[in-house]
Amino acid sequence: MTIRSSLSTAPRGPRARRRTALVAAVAAAGLLLTACGGDSGDSGSMDGMDHGGSRPSTGSASAPAGGKNPAPGAFNDADVMFAQMMIPHHEQALEMSALADGRARDAEIKKLSARIAGAQKPEIEKMRSWLAAWGKPESAGGGMDHGSESGSGSESGSDAESGSGMSGMMTAQDMAGLKASQGKDFDRKFAQLMIDHHRGAVEMAEDERKNGRNATARKLADEVVAGQSTEIDELTAILGRL
Template structure:
């Protein structure tokens, strides 16, 4: 009986020792394990992070820079013309196009400003005499007619448009915006031919497509006014 008791006591002591060893091993593993943030997958740049999202990724050249620098003030003037429609436009088709211009061109301005900032280029550049005014058409700025700021309205054009009301405004707006859009399309085609940045070229494609369609619609409006 005493022998049986001794065996039970030795077995219990052995089990206790094994359990204590396992507990110490587990504690040691917790103390030495690296934090989750140190794992390779966690420290790698995640897709969609700021580091992997440049405004216009890829190479760019002078044509891409000029496209943004020229198209920003061009869009800004289109928005000025659209603002004049408030309280002056009468035709439903003109009002619809005004809304489309505002909806598309304001975000595009912000997009192109982000490109230039990402490329470390100024928003405006001296492309020749008269560029700073932004409201001269057909000027000689070293790029020739149809380049540079083609289609921009003069200060007098804008004044005359602001003075018109009703059908007179609708007709003047359509005529002036056709010329303005055609200038933008010419600038976008230059970017398609000479630019290299994929994002800038994509916007040029969008300008050609949307503004060409709007020119066609403006011509239809003129035909029924």
């Protein structure tokens, strides 16, 4: 009360008015800084809650410069692992299919091997584009050690031994036996090995359908299950008559 009285009775010259205005400006700035600081703290706290609430393995794909995002939306570790494992799995199927040229005798084996190559090569490119958009390596590296247990370091699918963690993969011995066969013997070996190979792909695709998050990856998994299940039935029928 005393302060208010003294201020109201103080001389109101230019200097006093400037001093009063300065005090008011400083007080207003202090209130503004306090409010901003409170907002920043709240925002940072919310950011921390958001990051903590979402799994570190989850992210969103970014479109390549000047291009369309090949796998838009969120993705998780299951999506990444699906692509990283299915690429070498498909590559081995391409290698197996290529052997049919000059070795296969059965017309259906020749036709089916060409269809497998025609379907799986574009799928490899799709999955590579996803990994690039997700900022992930093509190989799982230390996570899965695709083929690293063989010690060869080769990128060839056939060099990945059965211990690579990918179901249905042929061993080097399997591939050598297929390469050495001809005619009806090749047809039988090819059908049986490809049935096992396809079953492994279906198993991985089923895992992606169950655990994956990215819609594009899950769609391809659906296609793998449908397409390769049909081919398993066809190969089984061929094997039965050979």
